Amino acid sequence: MPSGIRVTARGKEARDAGNKKTSLSTDEKLLLDALRTRDIAHFLRKKCSTKEGFTEKRHVEYFKGVRAAKCLMSNYKEISRKKHAVYILNKLLEENFYHSAEKIKLSNGSKILRPILKKQFTVDDSLYIWTFEVGKWKQYMLGVGIILGFILFVLQPLWPPFMKEGAVYLFYATLGLILLLLSLCVLRLILFVAIFLLSGARVYFWLYPNLVVEEQFWASFVPLYSLEWRKSSAPKVVDEYSE
Known part of the structure; x- marks a missing residue:
């Protein structure tokens, strides 16, 4: 029993250390909150590499999470680290500039995008469908x-x-x-x-x-x-x- 308690404590310490490593300071949050999310969305809509696809109902444009993060970090001096990009991209996700999706294969062999419920933005190959339109x-x-x-x-x-x-x-x-x-x-x-x-x-x-x-x-x-x-x-x- 004591050994089990020690393992649990170590696991908790590791999680706490990870949270501290990825958390933002107050100054960082103030700096990032000063950026207008609509301006960032407009920038990503034009500069971030996107692809075209289809859902069950309509034609859409989508992108990978890792590409959006790289695009922000290479163009915004305020967003110089991965955790800064994740913070901003999560705000855009919460404000419905885009939503998460996954690719599924139909019986005829074609692939379509299916929206999924995902509240956290991840910097990987996860897919996100744009709902924010520009150039109307x-x-x-x-x-x-x-x-x-x-x-x-x-x-x-x-x-x-x-x-x-x-x-x-x-x-x-x-x-x-x-x-x-x-x-x-x-x-x-x-x-x-x-x-x-x-x-x-x-x-x-x-x-x-x-x-x-x-x-x-x-x-x-x-x-x-x-x-x-x-x-x-x-x-x-x-x-x-x-x-």
Whole structure:
């Protein structure tokens, strides 16, 4: 019995020491409380790496807890330690800027996100779904632009001659751009296959490697090419975003 009591006491001492190590001082709390949670949420919404997914009802954006913590610690001088980040991220969780989630696999093999009840933010691979939306005005402007464009198209018979002529030039310019992009896709594929076969499946050459990647328009044309030498024709592919 005495030995059991000693073990319990040691366990309690270890927990107390851990709590002291991760607890914040009064000055630290005052400094962190002075930060506006909405401003931090807005910053994370734009700068923290996110992914897109689906719940049972809607399309969502989500992120990993460890990435949010690293983003704060590398950009806020007030949030220089892990416990500072956890304190702030817990406040955002309590104020419903995001909520916890987990990935589940459906019977058809697809994966969806399912919200779960979790009151504490953890700096690991735990997933969090954003409920805080930014950039709504862009969606509104896009909607207004589509409506105005439709109305303008319906009124085409009333257009003055210069507008009709401009529409023709715009159509041919758009068609030319589409044909140019398609030609580039075909050309890069032909070059890849030709060099791949001639090199004995050792050289991987891509013209405009980001052309078919989801990037901004101009970023799709940088760099001009990528060249990679491989020893085998069946290299091991590592997915850095696998979960």
